[in-house]
Amino acid sequence: MKYKSTRTKNSPPLESSEVILKGIADDGGLFVPETIPKVTPDEIKSLIDKNYIGRAVPILKKFLTDFTEDELFESCELAYDWFDVPSKVPLTILIQDEQHKDSPVGVMELYHGNTSAFKDMALQLLPQLMTRALKKVGETKEILILVATSGDTGKAALAGFADVPQTKIMVFYPADGVSKIQKLQMVTQAGKNVNVTAVKGNFDDCQNGVKKIFADENIRAELEKSNVKLSSANSINWGRLVPQICYYFASYAEFVKSGAIKLGANVNIAVPTGNFGNILAAYYAKRMGLPVKKLICASNVNHILTDFFKTGIYDRNRDFYKTITPSMDILISSNLERLLYHETGGDTERVKNFMQELNSTGKYKIDTPLKKKLDKIFYADYATEEETLEAIKLVFGTYKYLIDTHTAVAMSVVEKYRKNTGDMLPVLLASTASPFKFTGAVLSALGESTEKIDELAQLDRLSLITNKDIPRNLASLATAKVLHENICNKDEMADCVLKFAAQ
Ligand SMILES: *Cc1c(COP(=O)(O)O)cnc(C)c1O
Numbered sequence: 001m002k003y004k005s006t007r008t009k010n011s012p013p014l015e016s017s018e019v020i021l022k023g024i025a026d027d028g029g030l031f032v033p034e035t036i037p038k039v040t041p042d043e044i045k046s047l048i049d050k051n052y053i054g055r056a057v058p059i060l061k062k063f064l065t066d067f068t069e070d071e072l073f074e075s076c077e078l079a080y081d082w083f084d085v086p087s088k089v090p091l092t093i094l095i096q097d098e099q100h101k102d103s104p105v106g107v108m109e110l111y112h113g114n115t116s117a118f119k120d121m122a123l124q125l126l127p128q129l130m131t132r133a134l135k136k137v138g139e140t141k142e143i144l145i146l147v148a149t150s151g152d153t154g155k156a157a158l159a160g161f162a163d164v165p166q167t168k169i170m171v172f173y174p175a176d177g178v179s180k181i182q183k184l185q186m187v188t189q190a191g192k193n194v195n196v197t198a199v200k201g202n203f204d205d206c207q208n209g210v211k212k213i214f215a216d217e218n219i220r221a222e223l224e225k226s227n228v229k230l231s232s233a234n235s236i237n238w239g240r241l242v243p244q245i246c247y248y249f250a251s252y253a254e255f256v257k258s259g260a261i262k263l264g265a266n267v268n269i270a271v272p273t274g275n276f277g278n279i280l281a282a283y284y285a286k287r288m289g290l291p292v293k294k295l296i297c298a299s300n301v302n303h304i305l306t307d308f309f310k311t312g313i314y315d316r317n318r319d320f321y322k323t324i325t326p327s328m329d330i331l332i333s334s335n336l337e338r339l340l341y342h343e344t345g346g347d348t349e350r351v352k353n354f355m356q357e358l359n360s361t362g363k364y365k366i367d368t369p370l371k372k373k374l375d376k377i378f379y380a381d382y383a384t385e386e387e388t389l390e391a392i393k394l395v396f397g398t399y400k401y402l403i404d405t406h407t408a409v410a411m412s413v414v415e416k417y418r419k420n421t422g423d424m425l426p427v428l429l430a431s432t433a434s435p436f437k438f439t440g441a442v443l444s445a446l447g448e449s450t451e452k453i454d455e456l457a458q459l460d461r462l463s464l465i466t467n468k469d470i471p472r473n474l475a476s477l478a479t480a481k482v483l484h485e486n487i488c489n490k491d492e493m494a495d496c497v498l499k500f501a502a503q
Pocket of ligand 1: 433
């Protein structure tokens with residue numbers, strides 16, 4: 001399997017190891033597979049009696065053809081070793097009552113990794129793929145991963161790259177712009193190759209600082225002297241997308257194994273969406289042959305994607321809201337570019353024009369034939385803040401099952417979908433974070449006051465009233481040792497990078 005760019009016709013085909021190391025194509029486009037591989041019904045059947053990794057490797061193998069099966073197994077074992085349940089991605093099946101037994105909702109709990117959010121699924125595997133890719137392409141330099149974070153991605157990347165050979169990881173976060181728990185998660189990160197630095201400024205300062213460093217030829221030349229090369233791990237990297245395709249197949253197999261659906265039965269998939277990565281992985285799974293009817297794209301009040309699917313116009317010229325689902329507070333859903341590429345039949349010229357328009361005017365419009373194609377595949381809607389809280393309360397009241405705010409957005413939109421269309425097919429629903437990760441909002445959904453309660457105390461309170469255990473990575477924070485106390489001005493970030501690289 002070779003990869004090419006979404007923006008240039010006949011761009012040179014690259015191996016998966018090369019695209020994982022490059023991250024983004026030279027023309028600014030995203031890497032896409034030349035063809036979408038197929039999975040036969042027999043292959044899906046063969047997944048049923050395997051464990052998570054046994055289900056994931058055959059899917060990975062179809063895309064990462066320059067990796068050996070042993071390498072993929074070993075990478076998965078190392079990546080998912082720490083997960084706090086043996087099944088890695090448990091499927092919790094919710095059935096409303098006897099009357100609705102043919103309409104189960106299978107909740108894919110994607111949050112049992114090191115940071116209690118679904119980004120661990122990809123950010124634990126990506127470093128393992130990268131370190132093996134370095135060997136394949138004959139790269140002898142160390143790679144230095146730079147991350148600017150508003151909170152969650154930083155910790156997920158740190159946990160993934162800690163002590164991975166031939167890599168270093170450096171995370172910048174806004175000194176006063178992250179929650180107490182997010183900060184604790186980062187500053188207690190162990191590992192010989194990690195650096196965590198607070199920046200006196202906001203998230204934009206961190207992000208602009210990192211962008212400047214990436215664009216600075218002098219810094220690159222300086223780093224060469226220390227035998228270090230810069231790289232990134234952001235959500236457009238193909239190495240982050242492909243691990244996500246696996247769990248749709250694995251969860252479908254689990255759904256069948258549970259007896260809730262029959263092998264070959266159609267399902268709908270619902271995903272709380274931000275950057276369009278997770279739902280794009282579901283799209284690939286559908287194209288590969290997983291029996292999926294509709295992809296339900298759920299947004300919060302920043303519903304730029306709902307409007308796009310409803311009107312065919314993507315328009316970022318709008319107000320931006322901070323919500324109780326911060327990981328979905330996004331106005332540029334970067335991975336949408338890959339969908340446009342595939343659904344235009346690989347029309348790189350059109351994709352390039354859409355992206356240029358987005359860049360210059362903040363919007364673009366797709367034509368009616370393309371919109372009709374998307375209508376067949378996607379249903380899009382959003383949940384307000386009140387509807388999100390209501391869904392948490394309702395699901396807990398009905399099933400004694402606790403969900404976080406992001407998952408609640410998807411639940412709420414599934415309800416709307418079923419009401420509006422009458423389509424009661426079984427649903428696979430992506431649960432993207434532990435409820436303990438967004439404790440304040442979850443407590444208030446359950447009618448608890450959170451005023452003047454410290455974040456760590458909120459964990460205990462939620463555990464007490466719901467009788468659920470706090471995930472161990474969060475429970476250990478109160479006593480974990482602080483290992484990183486670096487702080488710098490925003491104009492000192494480059495110096496910090498050079499100093500860390502030379503260590
Ligand atoms: C990142 C994230 C999302 C959005 O996923 P995308 O792949 O960006 O669409 C949803 N929920 C949580 C908890 C996340 O961390």
